[in-house]
Amino acid sequence: MHEMSLTESVVRILEGEAARHGFSRVKLVRLEIGELSHVDPESILFCFGAVAGRSPLTSGAEMKIVRAPGQAHCLDCGDTVPLADRLAPCPRCGGARLVITGGEEMRVKEMEVE
Amino acid sequence: MCTVCGCDTPHHHPGHDHGHDHHDDHHDHGSSRMIQVERDILAHNDGHAARNRAVFAERGILALNLVSSPGSGKTTLLCRTVEALKARMPVAVIEGDQQTSFDAERIRATGAPAFQINTGKGCHLDAHMIESALARLRPEEDSVLFIENVGNLVCPAAFDLGEAAKVAILSVTEGEDKPLKYPHMFQAASLMVLNKTDLLPHLDFDVDACVAHARRVNPSITVLMLSARTGDGLDPWLEWIAERRRHTLAHRAESLEAKLAAVRATMDSSG
Numbered sequence: 001m002h003e004m005s006l007t008e009s010v011v012r013i014l015e016g017e018a019a020r021h022g023f024s025r026v027k028l029v030r031l032e033i034g035e036l037s038h039v040d041p042e043s044i045l046f047c048f049g050a051v052a053g054r055s056p057l058t059s060g061a062e063m064k065i066v067r068a069p070g071q072a073h074c075l076d077c078g079d080t081v082p083l084a085d086r087l088a089p090c091p092r093c094g095g096a097r098l099v100i101t102g103g104e105e106m107r108v109k110e111m112e113v114e
Numbered sequence: 115m116c117t118v119c120g121c122d123t124p125h126h127h128p129g130h131d132h133g134h135d136h137h138d139d140h141h142d143h144g145s146s147r148m149i150q151v152e153r154d155i156l157a158h159n160d161g162h163a164a165r166n167r168a169v170f171a172e173r174g175i176l177a178l179n180l181v182s183s184p185g186s187g188k189t190t191l192l193c194r195t196v197e198a199l200k201a202r203m204p205v206a207v208i209e210g211d212q213q214t215s216f217d218a219e220r221i222r223a224t225g226a227p228a229f230q231i232n233t234g235k236g237c238h239l240d241a242h243m244i245e246s247a248l249a250r251l252r253p254e255e256d257s258v259l260f261i262e263n264v265g266n267l268v269c270p271a272a273f274d275l276g277e278a279a280k281v282a283i284l285s286v287t288e289g290e291d292k293p294l295k296y297p298h299m300f301q302a303a304s305l306m307v308l309n310k311t312d313l314l315p316h317l318d319f320d321v322d323a324c325v326a327h328a329r330r331v332n333p334s335i336t337v338l339m340l341s342a343r344t345g346d347g348l349d350p351w352l353e354w355i356a357e358r359r360r361h362t363l364a365h366r367a368e369s370l371e372a373k374l375a376a377v378r379a380t381m382d383s384s385g
Contacts, residue, residue: 002238002269006155013153027146031155038272038298075333086297087330097333100301106155114146 003039006106007047011058013108018057023113026061030110036070036086036103070103159273162241166276169248174256174366176359179277181299183292184265186285187309189217191342192260196224198352203359204257208247210239210264217262227251238269241276256366258359267296278358279304286310286317290324297331305336307351312341 014026029048033041045063052058070083076095083103089096154160170177182188189209196205207228209217218230229251231243244261253259261277263270271280282303284292287310293300300306306328308321325337338354340347 002272005236005238005240005269006272009155009158012158013151013155017149017151021149023147023149038268086301087294096330099333108151108153108155110148110150110152112146112148 003043004047004051006039007044007051010044010048010108011051011055014058014111015055017111018113021113024057025114026058026111027114028062028064028112029058029108030064030066032066032068032105032107032109034068034070034103034105035084036100037106038104039106041065041067066109068103068105070100072098072100072102074098156272156274159241162245163274163276166241166244166248170259170276170278170362171365171369173253174363175253175259176257176355176362177259177261177275177277178355178358179261179263179270179275179280180283181263181267181270181280181303182265182283182285183267183288186265186283186288187342188262188265188283189220191283191307191309191340192262193220193224194342194345194348195260195352195355196221196226198348199258199355200224200226202356204254206251206253206257206259208239208244208251208259208261210243210262212236212264227253233264237264237266238273239263239275240273244275256363258355267292267299271296271298271302278362281305281307283307283309284324286314286319286321286324290320291327293324293327293331300328300335301332303332303335305338305354308337308339309342311339311347312344 010029010031014029018024031044033039033044044065048063052061071080072083073080074090074093074095075097077090077093079090079092080101081091083098083100086100090098166177180188180192192207196207199205205226207218207221207226209221209228209230210233211217211230212233212235214232215230218228221228229247231239231247233239233243239261261275280303282300282305284306286308293306308324314321321339328335328337336354338347338350340351
């Protein structure tokens with residue numbers, strides 16, 4: 001399950017930030033996960049629950065996930081369109097040739113620390 | 115300096131100057147603070163991937179990341195490919211599996227150098243594993259490096275290894291709907307190889323539907339059909355590799371010529 005690797009990457013980022021900013025505990029971490037990204041937010045939350053307790057830095061930390069909307073460029077009508085499903089047709093012209101331009105983000109946005 | 119709490123560390127307070135809702139955040143001033151991070155979760159992997167890509171460019175190595183479900187015939191295709199290419203160009207292989215070195219042994223039997231990575235519980239190769247493997251395997255300059263990923267149509271899609279292209283191998287025994295079921299993988303791939311075509315007469319596999327599904331998730335994907343077992347259709351695949359390698363070599367030649375010109379210019383100006 002690659003969500004576990006990704007969650008460990010999140011913790012690695014938090015450790016790096018702790019060294020940089022000099023804090024000892026993360027109370028809240030907020031991620032941005034695009035609607036079209038290849039991770040399941042529920043799995044990330046589950047994995048974070050399993051991983052967070054391993055370190056005093058993240059023990060007891062809460063994770064919140066913000067979804068970034070999907071967006072694509074349609075090769076048929078040339079428009080930039082919202083897209084909630086990777087396999088959906090263009091909502092403007094019904095075309096199937098879409099190049100995804102947004103919604104694949106996987107970022108650590110911000111955190112509350114002490 | 116922050117006008118809310120007066121500290122000098124870049125950070126952020128909920129409740130103003132941004133779009134989304136923070137009313138549910140506790141913000142106990144003095145003991146806790148918000149810090150803006152804005153870091154890509156894959157940044158660590160992507161950093162290693164960028165280093166691998168620089169090594170490949172510098173040394174003229176064409177790296178191909180072969181992805182598929184288990185049992186698609188990746189290793190059989192690789193053995194056959196190595197046999198066909200080894201007289202024409204240097205070839206090396208990195209094998210990824212959770213356990214065993216069976217695949218690396220199969221490759222070495224063809225005479226090509228191979229390095230086995232065992233991921234243990236891991237479901238994919240990452241760029242750091244490849245960086246370590248490169249230090250051990252040391253593929254020749256101007257060679258083709260095949261990286262056989264862990265058999266899995268989900269997780270390897272997320273991890274850039276620094277390769278020139280991902281090649282998705284799909285066998286016709288798996289069903290034509292796989293590109294729709296695992297769209298991330300087929301979207302990340304430059305080429306889809308439909309393998310085991312010798313079995314088509316015995317199956318209901320709809321080739322046209324499969325290609326249409328692949329193009330639906332990735333309009334620019336190239337599709338080749340072959341049978342690694344019989345060798346039928348192997349030549350277009352070998353030509354696809356040779357063409358990609360010509361690009362890699364052309365880039366390297368350009369960069370070496372630029373370096374040479376810079377050294378000549380330095381030599382002339384110092385004369």
